[in-house]
Amino acid sequence: MINVDKIRKDFPILKRTVHGKPLVYFDNAATSQTPQIVIDAIVNYYSNYNSNIHRGVHTLSQEATDKYEEARIKIQRHFNAKNPYEIILTSGTTHSINMVASGFASILKKGDEIIVSALEHHSNIVPWQMLCEKTGAVLKVIPMLKNGSLDMEAYYKLVNKKTKLVFCNHVSNALGTVNPIEKIIEAAHKFDAAVLIDGAQATPHIKPDVQALNVDFYVASAHKLCGPTGVGLLYGKEEWLQKLPPYQGGGEMIATVSFEKTTYAGLPHKFEAGTPNICGGIAFGAAIDYMNAVGFDNIASYEDELLKYGTQELLKIEGLKIYGTTSEKTAVISFNVGEIHPYDIGSILDKLGIAVRTGHHCAQPIMDFYKIPGTVRASFSFYNTKEEIDILINGVKRAVMMLS
Numbered sequence: 268m269i270n271v272d273k274i275r276k277d278f279p280i281l282k283r284t285v286h287g288k289p290l291v292y293f294d295n296a297a298t299s300q301t302p303q304i305v306i307d308a309i310v311n312y313y314s315n316y317n318s319n320i321h322r323g324v325h326t327l328s329q330e331a332t333d334k335y336e337e338a339r340i341k342i343q344r345h346f347n348a349k350n351p352y353e354i355i356l357t358s359g360t361t362h363s364i365n366m367v368a369s370g371f372a373s374i375l376k377k378g379d380e381i382i383v384s385a386l387e388h389h390s391n392i393v394p395w396q397m398l399c400e401k402t403g404a405v406l407k408v409i410p411m412l413k414n415g416s417l418d419m420e421a422y423y424k425l426v427n428k429k430t431k432l433v434f435c436n437h438v439s440n441a442l443g444t445v446n447p448i449e450k451i452i453e454a455a456h457k458f459d460a461a462v463l464i465d466g467a468q469a470t471p472h473i474k475p476d477v478q479a480l481n482v483d484f485y486v487a488s489a490h491k492l493c494g495p496t497g498v499g500l501l502y503g504k505e506e507w508l509q510k511l512p513p514y515q516g517g518g519e520m521i522a523t524v525s526f527e528k529t530t531y532a533g534l535p536h537k538f539e540a541g542t543p544n545i546c547g548g549i550a551f552g553a554a555i556d557y558m559n560a561v562g563f564d565n566i567a568s569y570e571d572e573l574l575k576y577g578t579q580e581l582l583k584i585e586g587l588k589i590y591g592t593t594s595e596k597t598a599v600i601s602f603n604v605g606e607i608h609p610y611d612i613g614s615i616l617d618k619l620g621i622a623v624r625t626g627h628h629c630a631q632p633i634m635d636f637y638k639i640p641g642t643v644r645a646s647f648s649f650y651n652t653k654e655e656i657d658i659l660i661n662g663v664k665r666a667v668m669m670l671s
């Protein structure tokens with residue numbers, strides 16, 4: 268059970284007002300808010316042991332190194348990776364995807380095929396297009412159905428022995444659809460294709476088990492699960508991380524350097540050139556501890572309650588249409604009212620202190636599919652309440668009255 272009053276006290280930002288109204292923060296799918304315990308971890312790092320890791324013999328450097336490596340182990344345990352060195356700390360999902368894409372440039376050959384889903388975030392489309400241009404591989408797309416789910420029958424026909432890579436998000440950021448990634452992974456593995464799952468939108472709600480999923484790569488960003496911006500992870504199966512070449516050259520990623528030849532460091536350092544976001548990594552670990560203390564089962568059941576309530580109440584508004592209507596959904600409601608432009612609704616809601624996202628949500632192909640310019644997206648977190656949803660409903664009604 269979630270004690271939401273108690274939880275809300277953990278988030279200092281929830282006390283602020285916007286345009287004189289209490290903040291109602293429903294843009295959690297873009298970034299989540301930060302609990303005090305994570306803010307404390309950041310302050311503690313810069314106040315007490317800020318220094319570079321893995322190099323110094325001095326005490327501060329050793330403390331920072333220990334904390335950073337402890338964070339890696341927290342992340343490893345959370346995702347149930349077999350080994351800590353299969354967790355590469357990156358600057359976030361986009362960076363992680365690009366690392367894998369650039370690594371595959373040396374593996375793919377002309378005529379090989381890459382499959383992506385129609386539900387992708389731009390960060391999961393563009394790197395593959397660039398990779399195809401570079402290698403002559405061909406990009407195939409799993410089409411979507413009207414309810415916002417993937418056309419799995421079409422997928423089973425697309426995947427074949429030319430398929431080398433399959434990319435799909437675990438949860439769609441634009442619609443909230445939870446994709447059947449177990450089935451996607453299993454079908455790809457029949458043809459020895461690797462699978463990368465973008466978990467940026469799933470990890471705030473679901474605790475993924477990368478070994479049970481048998482996934483080859485899984486990526487996510489800390490800032491969507493109560494951590495800071497600028498840090499995230501690339502999980503890769505050891506065999507794949509050994510196979511891929513390093514992404515960047517620099518300090519930390521080498522074993523020996525001479526002008527004739529450089530040998531690379533072992534995992535994970537091979538992929539962690541330069542000084543990383545040390546404080547961010549440590550704070551990411553603190554965020555994972557916080558989320559686990561709240562409990563992912565509690566989070567999922569409470570957010571589902573919010574989703575059901577919000578869906579039911581929003582649908583009472585005349586002319587309101589929700590996009591993404593599968594039963595397998597996280598707490599994201601993407602909607603439009605009649606012909607009103609989503610941006611206009613969003614601007615009025617902001618004046619009322621309500622933060623929603625409007626636009627194409629970095630997923631233009633989905634908007635093209637529905638032939639709409641964008642949607643208003645309200646995304647809930649475990650620190651939101653039904654009372655806040657009521658404020659949203661009244662706000663939307665007011666916006667509709669003003670705009671129609």
Ligand SMILES: *Cc1c(COP(=O)(O)O)cnc(C)c1O
Nearest residue numbers: 359360361388436440467468488
């Ligand atoms: C947010 C998001 C991304 C991008 O994450 P960054 O932290 O901006 O790199 C990618 N995919 C999905 C599904 C997302 O929700």
